[in-house]
Amino acid sequence: MKNQKSNWYLDVVILLGFLVSFFLNLTGLAVHQWLGVAVFLGIMFHLVNHWDWVKSVFSNFFGKASGRARLYALIDGLLLYGFVMIIETGLVISTWFNLNLSNYEVWLEIHIYSSIATLLLAVLKVGLHWRWIVKTAAKIFTPAPKLNPQVLNPVPQASTVSRRDFLVTMGLVGLGSAIAISNVLPSLKKVDASSTVAQNTENTATTAATQAEPTATSTQAQAVTSVPTDASTAIPTATAQPTALPTATSAPVASNSLVCYASCPKGRHCSFPGQCGRYTDSNSNGLCDLGECS
Ligand code: HEM
Numbered sequence: 641m642k643n644q645k646s647n648w649y650l651d652v653v654i655l656l657g658f659l660v661s662f663f664l665n666l667t668g669l670a671v672h673q674w675l676g677v678a679v680f681l682g683i684m685f686h687l688v689n690h691w692d693w694v695k696s697v698f699s700n701f702f703g704k705a706s707g708r709a710r711l712y713a714l715i716d717g718l719l720l721y722g723f724v725m726i727i728e729t730g731l732v733i734s735t736w737f738n739l740n741l742s743n744y745e746v747w748l749e750i751h752i753y754s755s756i757a758t759l760l761l762a763v764l765k766v767g768l769h770w771r772w773i774v775k776t777a778a779k780i781f782t783p784a785p786k787l788n789p790q791v792l793n794p795v796p797q798a799s800t801v802s803r804r805d806f807l808v809t810m811g812l813v814g815l816g817s818a819i820a821i822s823n824v825l826p827s828l829k830k831v832d833a834s835s836t837v838a839q840n841t842e843n844t845a846t847t848a849a850t851q852a853e854p855t856a857t858s859t860q861a862q863a864v865t866s867v868p869t870d871a872s873t874a875i876p877t878a879t880a881q882p883t884a885l886p887t888a889t890s891a892p893v894a895s896n897s898l899v900c901y902a903s904c905p906k907g908r909h910c911s912f913p914g915q916c917g918r919y920t921d922s923n924s925n926g927l928c929d930l931g932e933c934s
Pocket residue numbers: 647648651654655658683686687690693694712713716717719720723762765766769772773
């Protein structure tokens with residue numbers, strides 16, 4: 641029983657940590673990264689707690705394991721795969737390694753999509769285990785009955801679960817997950833848009849490189865690809881210039897003479913040390929190239 645209670649607490653902590661990881665805007669990136677790693681370690685601990693079950697199901701997977709056990713094993717396998725993807729992509733885009741990625745948006749997209757898919761699987765798993773969750777919660781939170789010395793062998797109360805318990809459990813978990821997912825949808829749209837723009841820019845660069853004089857090819861292609869373009873206004877590549885006009889960059893106001901490279905998916909205009917892993921400052925003016933004007 642003690643084991644069940646500690647498992648219950650661990651399951652709740654993992655789920656809450658996982659949900660909070662969707663609120664990067666509230667936690668900030670530093671906390672987000674550590675929290676993500678902590679959730680992953682919690683999952684590993686959770687897996688170790690169930691290792692006997694894993695061994696017995698996998699050794700009998702094509703034998704006497706029940707259909708339900710196989711389904712659980714499949715969902716657990718997919719969940720594990722999802723968490724490995726989240727951590728792997730998270731580490732690649734993290735500020736810890738600060739890798740110089742040309743396809744940052746693609747990694748971030750995979751990071752977000754795998755987070756959403758894994759969360760949906762986790763909700764499904766909670767749905768499959770709702771009876772255990774409710775019964776264990778009842779044991780934890782219902783105070784033990786006072787022992788009457790005259791009744792030496794009290795009859796244990798059968799703990800029953802009702803449809804209402806199911807609705808409350810799934811309502812809470814479902815609502816939390818829906819809020820978490822809707823919180824990242826705007827970022828996802830922006831990342832989608834900027835990765836499309838990045839792809840188009842790459843294609844344009846390739847065309848420009850092919851059409852250019854043979855001697856100038858590589859320099860021109862580099863100049864075009866190194867400039868972030870605006871996702872919404874799609875600045876023609878002909879106007880693209882390196883972000884090296886320090887006098888104008890301090891004023892992020894749009895005017896005819898200014899070109900805004902507002903391709904930051906978060907619409908930020910951040911200054912050193914930057915608020916996200918995409919912070920780059922090629923002209924060393926203390927402002928992120930993705931949010932500045934020149
Ligand atoms: C947010 C993520 C997760 C939540 C909320 C969660 C929740 C649960 C719950 C409520 C149970 C049944 C009760 C118990 O803990 O004894 C369980 C069992 C189990 N979990 Fe998880 N789990 C999660 C992720 C994972 C992952 C990634 C794995 C990796 C392989 C995993 C492996 C298992 C295993 C092997 C069992 C026992 C068999 C089963 O009933 O599925 N869980 N989990």
